[in-house]
Amino acid sequence: MESEGDEASHQHPKRNKPTSSAPFSSTSVQDSSSEFPVLPADLISEILFKLPVKSHLKFKSVSKSWLGLISSPKFVKSHINISSDNNSLLYDHVTKAIDFDFPPNKSNKSSIKAVGSANGLIYVVLGHSDLFLWNPSIRKFKKLPSPRIVFLYMYGFGYDELNADYKVVCLTQKVYDDDSRYNVDKIYSLNNNSWKRLDEFRIGKLSNQTGMFVNGKLRWENTTKHFGCYSDWDVIFIDLADGRWGEMEKPFYSEGKLRFEPCLGVLENDLSMLCHHLGSHADVWVMKEYGVKESWTKMFIIKYPYDNMGYSVFGPPFCMSSEGEILFRNDSVFMIYNPNDDSIRFPKVSNFGPLVEATLYIESLVWLFVANGTTNATTSKDTKFTDEDIRVINK
Template sequence: MEFKEDEILQKRGKSTEIQSICSEASVFSMPNLPEELITEIMLRLPVKSLLQFRSVSKSWLSLISTSHFVKTHLLLSASNKDYIHHGVISKPSNTSRGVKDCSVSSLLYDSVPESFELDNPGKNPNAFPLLVGSVNGLICLAINLFYGFDCFIIWNPSIKKYKKLPYEEHIVPYFTFGFAYDEFEDDYKIVGIFPIYNYASLCRVEVKIYSLKSDSWKRVKNYKGAELLGDSAKFVNGKFHWLDKHWNIISMDLAGEKWEEVDQPCCFKGCGFLKLGVFESDLSVFCNYAWTHVDVWVMKEYGVKESWTKMFTVKSPEDSGGRIFYPIILMSNEGEILLKFGSRFVKYNPKDDSIRYLDVTKLAPCLEVQIYVKSLVCPFY
């Protein structure tokens, strides 16, 4: 059987075509294909198909279960520029108990994209999940109850596996978090920033880090800065990044647990307020100007103040109604920018400065969004 891989990979529907070829070959002629080719085909299949193909034979189960296969599949899926293996998970509102999922390729290419309710492990009549972050296909949720914080959950929605983290008794009602993968220690970590108040006055800020590998929390004692804003951290260049209440960018090195202030251009101080983001692996800042427009800046060379570059200026629609732009989710192959304006998804085209609202079926107005890649990663059992 002749398999023209390059031709298939050039098409947007390549995953479906490869899946069809793989299914047919498994029935008729797969035993005659070289093992290397079988592996190359499987590495480009979606997670849903791979979960089904684990039942075909012991050899396929063994192949799909190896750490090398899981890591290579993750790398190929994450680097696919058509985003066919990516999803956007969203939390509709502060009072919503569920989370929604929408395919990124659907948002980019379908005329009527559709979202789906995810059966998240933190769903509870009295619980309200918060999106902490996403890395390597894992979603971190902070579960709030009516009467206070309950727990964290690290969850891979693609394979329906999750871990409820040990309860941290000193967690307070007001907090901000970050979630990342520590490549040096091969470990997933959560950092939590907890301001401690006494009669409405800030007494101190406690910082704690959870390690999935050790399944435990520890305290970081060297933070002496101002209170941080409530947005989840942005992870760039091995560091978490937050904004403090003075609009300074504060970073914490995950490996050394050291704190620094990131230099920023003077023009940042003149805008209404800032939002941090990640644009094509670089730290980005959204400078919002009184609901009239937003400037998108990117730090091209990390740690170099002079490398801050203004990439776009996006004008707010005339009917903005006080809504603001949130950091870029991604850029498509065609150069269109997918981002959130207020509670809705929009596509911005820098070529003609146009904005198009995306009406997503079954999606209520959303407050929080996280992009994730669908993967086989399962660091907990």
């Protein structure tokens, strides 16, 4: 998920004892004429936290103490928190995509779906049978065991903080004669490296294939009734900690008819919802306080961008930059909305084909461990899909 680093060329005739606040020694350098001040262990940690993953992989070979520090769960978690706060995605008008080699090599044409990401791990579905967890930063992947579901209809991926576990949800639906639907789902635990069957839960028709992960839960839009081309709907969720299903309140909106069913998303770690109004605009709602219906707030009203084919419909927001600009997916390209002047622009991304799937991604050192503390992740080096590349734009 490594390049070699060079040992320091100076010898150290004297070293301080390790401090109790960090798992490695502070270091001083001394020659015949002067002695440099000691660099505190805590300061070294703070410096390393802010470096990119590429540097961490090099520094692992500096010493055993540095290897232990950079590999420690505490360091990995602190680095994730810093990476998550780095909103540099929308700075440039022209961005270059980065190619990542993703195994395994496939001779047949298979659809590639990036279902979601959490802490730098990306859940990838190849066709309907091959499931992977992948960390592009450290070039490691893990193929998951088969969930033994005939047809994977919906997906979800997230981090169970209560149990410190990464989990995948795969589900399909059974439709009965009275048109009632029940989900048939399984949940995968990375800690246990196994799937578990969950209880059935009566639902309508789920609109989005990918569950939106917020606050330890995956959510889908659930269509319950149909009125012509319009539908009544609610939001259902599954708690990754205990595997239980539930429902949550949607915002109240009364401004005319909606063109489509609302789309769920995640904006700044909060649940968001995009409502398209016929031929005019879309609203972006955000739930400011999780689980509280009254906290749903209409954040933005965005007029449809027009082109030669008429107005263009865009998907839910992906993220917000430190300047307040918001990234959307507009059909096969990206769209950036600036709420300060109500402007819309379409960034150029070189080395990048038509957009099919998109998910947010941050650099991380998260390793694919299993319950016994060992890893069976595989390094990706020289293998690629033969039908298409996966290209990633870092957050």
